[in-house]
Amino acid sequence: xxxxxxxxxxxxxxxxxxxxxxxxxxxxxxxxxxxxxxxxxxxxxxxxxxxxxxxxxxxxxxxxxxxxxxxxxxxxxxxxxxxxxxxxxxxxxxxxxxxxxxxxxxxxxxxxxxxxxxxxxxxxxxxxxxxxxxxxxxxxxxxxxxxxxxxxxxxxxxxxxxxxxxxxxxxxxxxxxxxxxxxxxxxxxxxxxxxxxxxxxxxxxxxxxxxxxxxxxxxxxxxxxxxxxxxxxxxxxxxxxxxxxxxxxxxxxxxxxxxxxxxxxxxxxxxxxxxxxxxxxxxxxxxxxxxxxxxxxxxxxxxxxxxxxxxxxxxxxxxxxxxxxxxxxxxxxxxxxxxxxxxxxxxxxxxxxxxxxxxxxxxxxxxxxxxxxxxxxxxxxxxxxxxxxxxxxxxxxxxxxxxxxxxxxxxxxxxxxxxxxxxxxxxxxxxxxxxxxxxxxxxxxxxxxxxxxxxxxxxxxxxxxxxxxxxxxxxxxxxxxxxxxxxxxxxxx
Ligand code: AMP
Ligand code: MG
Numbered sequence: 243x244x245x246x247x248x249x250x251x252x253x254x255x256x257x258x259x260x261x262x263x264x265x266x267x268x269x270x271x272x273x274x275x276x277x278x279x280x281x282x283x284x285x286x287x288x289x290x291x292x293x294x295x296x297x298x299x300x301x302x303x304x305x306x307x308x309x310x311x312x313x314x315x316x317x318x319x320x321x322x323x324x325x326x327x328x329x330x331x332x333x334x335x336x337x338x339x340x341x342x343x344x345x346x347x348x349x350x351x352x353x354x355x356x357x358x359x360x361x362x363x364x365x366x367x368x369x370x371x372x373x374x375x376x377x378x379x380x381x382x383x384x385x386x387x388x389x390x391x392x393x394x395x396x397x398x399x400x401x402x403x404x405x406x407x408x409x410x411x412x413x414x415x416x417x418x419x420x421x422x423x424x425x426x427x428x429x430x431x432x433x434x435x436x437x438x439x440x441x442x443x444x445x446x447x448x449x450x451x452x453x454x455x456x457x458x459x460x461x462x463x464x465x466x467x468x469x470x471x472x473x474x475x476x477x478x479x480x481x482x483x484x485x486x487x488x489x490x491x492x493x494x495x496x497x498x499x500x501x502x503x504x505x506x507x508x509x510x511x512x513x514x515x516x517x518x519x520x521x522x523x524x525x526x527x528x529x530x531x532x533x534x535x536x537x538x539x540x541x542x543x544x545x546x547x548x549x550x551x552x553x554x555x556x557x558x559x560x561x562x563x564x565x566x567x568x569x570x571x572x573x574x575x576x577x578x579x580x581x582x583x584x585x586x587x588x589x590x591x592x593x594x595x596x597x598x599x600x601x602x603x604x605x606x607x608x609x610x611x612x613x614x615x616x617x618x619x620x621x622x623x624x625x626x627x628x629x630x631x632x633x634x635x636x637x638x639x640x641x642x643x644x645x646x647x648x649x650x651x652x653x654x655x656x657x658x659x660x661x662x663x664x665x666x667x668x669x670x671x672x673x674x675x676x677x678x679x680x681x682x683x684x685x686x687x688x689x690x691x692x693x694x695x696x697x698x699x700x701x702x703x704x705x706x707x708x709x710x711x712x713x714x715x716x717x718x719x720x721x722x723x724x725x726x727x728x729x730x731x732x733x734x735x
Contacts, residue, residue: 249291250303252312252341255350256423259448262441263433264316269306269338270359270369272414274403277301278373278695279380279702281397284420288345288397304398304418306338306358313341317361321435322428322495323545325529330435332428332495333363336371339424350452352424356417357402370406373399374690376415377698378682379506383419385677385705386503391481392474393503394421413690422502425449427546428495434549446553453500462564464553469568472543474501476572479539480579483532484587485673486512486615490522490731492530492538494545508731511676513721515608515615521679521731536580540572586671587619588650589626589664592657600646600653607642614721619672623665626654673708675715677701679729680722 257264280295294300302308309315317334324332338361340353356379357371380396387393402414425445433441450457450467457466478501482489489496490508498504508522517533525531530538547565555561584601585591608618617636625633625647637643654664685698704718711719722729 249293250310250312250341250353251343252310252314252353253343253350254312254314254316254341255452256318256339256342256352256448257314257316260444262319262436262438263429263445264318264339265333265362266315267317267338267361268309268315269355271307272305272402272404272416275301275305275307275416276401276403277304277398278377278401278415278689279396279399281384281395284395284397286346288343288351288420290343300398301400303340304355305400305402305416306355310340315340317363318424318429319363319432320426320428320495321432322426322493323431323542324493324495325525325527328431329495330432331363331365333432334361334424335364335367336361336369337419337424349422352419352421353397354419354421354424356419357414358416368406370402371415371417372406372408372690373401373413373415374686375507376400376417377686377689379417379419381682381685381698381702381705382506382509382677383503384702385708386487388706388708389485389673389676391485391487391503392478392501394419394498396420421498421504422500423449423452423498424504425453425499426495426504427497427499427542428493430499430546430549431494434552439552442549443553446550449499462554464550465564465568468547468550468554468565469571471499471501471546472568472572473575474499475539475543476576477501477579478503479535480576480583482535483580484583485676486515486532488512488519488521488530488532489535490520490525490530491733492535492542494542497542499546507733510679510729510731512615513678514612514725515605515618516612517609521729523730523732536573536576539576540569543572544569583671587668588622589654589668590657591659591667594653594656597653600649603646604650607637607640607646611638611640611643613637616673616676617719617721619668620674620719622650623668623672626651626661626665626668669711670709674711675704675708675718677705678718678721680724681718683729 315338319333321330322332337356338358342350345351360369376399380399383393383396397420398418400416404414405411406414433445454467454470457463460466496505510521512519519532520528551561621633621636685701688694688697704715
């Protein structure tokens with residue numbers, strides 16, 4: 243790596259403040275990198291100097307071949323519970339934090355390279371990424387953002403020009419990931435296991451200042467900080483549930499304290515609704531199945547709470563009592579977010595105690611009739627405009643659906659809002675285009691094995707407008723024509 247002056251306005255607050263929670267490290271150079279995707283909209287939000295992307299300079303930065311001036315690259319240390327088992331030594335095994343910059347909203351953002359080579363945390367890994375998973379993360383994270391769901395973002399995807407060895411030899415890739423920070427529950431688990439008891443306080447103070455600055459003023463700021471994280475993560479999982487997103491690997495090292503979705507390894511969107519849906523080939527027990535995600539939320543936050551015991555109160559018993567009180571609120575807080583989301587999805591803005599039952603009955607029918615989760619909500623608004631046939635058809639002309647529809651119409655009429663407004667509101671919250679698994683696979687296959695980015699670019703551009711139905715894009719809205727082939731995902735980039 244060659245050092246060179248640049249136009250980035252880097253800060254290195256993590257490195258400056260959290261000695262002991264990272265190792266300095268540089269990227270491995272790659273022979274002939276090629277920029278495959280660059281996110282100009284995001285670059286604008288980050289107020290990047292256009293020189294960075296209008297010249298080969300960006301390519302050398304985002305491929306790891308040059309260290310920009312002001313950057314102090316580090317690999318972050320973290321631990322984590324993976325599928326329930328504690329691993330004290332994880333850390334960025336294939337990622338490098340270049341530094342932080344302030345975006346257009348005055349928020350500090352991490353710029354991280356993923357797949358840039360061996361770090362002190364690589365263990366037996368090669369520190370690299372295959373291109374397919376890099377493109378997959380780019381696509382799905384940007385699609386999540388377009389749906390308004392908090393997520394890390396993707397700035398650039400690079401074909402590294404070299405192959406990486408997985409089960410076969412595959413083209414390599416590097417992703418430039420942008421995040422509010424990469425601090426995970428696992429970062430707290432790592433800090434709390436260190437001999438230096440001050441580390442957990444330093445990490446909490448840094449995280450509070452960066453993510454929950456309002457809690458500084460509160461009497462017990464560490465407890466308020468914890469409650470803030472619980473709230474953000476509960477909201478996030480409720481958002482995932484409302485679009486049928488299955489993260490697939492909700493280990494504590496993959497859960498950010500900012501509440502952004504991170505690490506898009508084995509994730510996927512559900513087509514046919516079933517609460518037990520799992521896509522990840524390694525999740526044999528279904529620990530991270532669709533319907534288990536809310537329970538895992540609490541499980542993970544309990545691991546975080548354990549690390550905060552020394553900070554919340556001088557007396558351990560009192561500390562545990564206070565943290566437990568917050569933990570007990572996660573379920574009701576989550577359920578409230580979920581109910582709010584689901585109400586909106588079926589066009590309701592007022593509250594009726596029977597709404598919970600109404601929504602669950604709808605889900606039950608979807609499950610019994612094996613209905614596509616995304617389309618189910620979209621056809622409801624169509625039916626309200628009078629196009630009942632399309633909804634009845636989707637629901638296999640089921641009597642149960644007809645009865646449910648009558649109840650729903652009665653409930654909608656209580657809103658005292660013109661149907662047209664309800665339909666518009668529903669179409670703004672229920673996506674028509676999600677990253678359908680078969681479409682994602684098709685696009686990745688062309689990009690990686692045929693050197694053809696066109697299907698990928700088309701899919702990406704459709705997903706950037708998830709709510710607006712456009713002529714010509716019909717195939718993007720439909721589930722796989724071969725549902726009998728079960729879709730499986732694999733970990734790792
Ligand atoms: P993940 O399940 O993708 O979140 O990764 C879990 C851990 O494995 C993290 O510490 C990663 O940095 C590490 N890891 C995954 N793939 C590699 C790789 N190819 N080389 C080195 N470390 C890796
Ligand atoms: Mg991870």
